[in-house]
Amino acid sequence: MSSPPFPAMHSVSVAGAVIREDGRVLAIQRTDNGHWEPPGGVLELDEDIESGGAA
Secondary structure (H helix, E strand, O other), X not given: OOOOOOOOOOXXXXXXXXXXXXXXXXXXXXXXXXXXXXXXXXXXXXXXXXXXXXX
């Protein structure tokens, strides 16, 4: 895939909720602010949402 003609101005964040049958939820604790949240990240420029959520 070729590079875009201009630098990216936005980013797309992805997160996933994993809930067990017993109701427990997978969460991570951020090191920068101590908040708990679902695991996730930011998509690469050539990455689709489905691939970003599966990693």
